[in-house]
Amino acid sequence: MGIARSVPQERRRATRVDRLERPSPCGARRRRNPDCRVIVVKISGSCHCGAIAYEAEIDPARVVVCHCCDCQKLTGSAYRVSVGTRRSQLVVHRGKPTLYVKGADSGAKRAQEFCPCCGSPLFTYDLQNPEKVGLRVGCIDQRSELRPSKQVWRRSALAWSSCLAHLPSQEQE
Numbered sequence: 001m002g003i004a005r006s007v008p009q010e011r012r013r014a015t016r017v018d019r020l021e022r023p024s025p026c027g028a029r030r031r032r033n034p035d036c037r038v039i040v041v042k043i044s045g046s047c048h049c050g051a052i053a054y055e056a057e058i059d060p061a062r063v064v065v066c067h068c069c070d071c072q073k074l075t076g077s078a079y080r081v082s083v084g085t086r087r088s089q090l091v092v093h094r095g096k097p098t099l100y101v102k103g104a105d106s107g108a109k110r111a112q113e114f115c116p117c118c119g120s121p122l123f124t125y126d127l128q129n130p131e132k133v134g135l136r137v138g139c140i141d142q143r144s145e146l147r148p149s150k151q152v153w154r155r156s157a158l159a160w161s162s163c164l165a166h167l168p169s170q171e172q173e
């Protein structure tokens with residue numbers, strides 16, 4: 001059973017039974033966050049070359065696809081998938097990401113952290129308010145269990161990006 005499909009059921013159970021530290025099939029551990037009363041799961045992640053590794057707690061119901069032009073450029077891809085955490089719930093236990101600051105017309109300064117060796121995008125946050133951190137889902141070990149619940153900046157979405165299912169498919173290259 002994947003994290004995403006089991007969340008509504010887990011939410012109901014968690015209101016009746018205090019199920020702290022319940023392991024999921026992938027090894028992620030889920031528990032009820034005493035502060036915000038949502039189900040959180042513990043995840044692990046790393047960049048492609050392995051120089052940077054981290055652990056965090058996330059709410060698997062908050063996975064978002066972003067189609068903005070910045071995400072397209074910064075990933076070199078059609079869109080980006082991220083999930084939020086708090087800085088206090090993120091532990092980088094190996095390596096040090098490089099910081100790139102993206103300025104916006106509004107004056108906001110958005111930090112983009114990536115591996116200096118392999119370039120994998122890892123974290124993002126507002127420089128003026130760094131408590132909320134976005135994790136790039138592609139670098140999370142449990143990513144196959146994280147299903148987006150929302151997409152933003154549809155107005156710059158590449159038209160084909162929401163209709164891949166009809167393309168001829170093969171399991172490997």
Ligand SMILES: [Zn+2]
Nearest residue numbers: 047049115118
């Ligand atoms: Zn790396």
Ligand SMILES: [Zn+2]
Nearest residue numbers: 066067068071
């Ligand atoms: Zn974006």
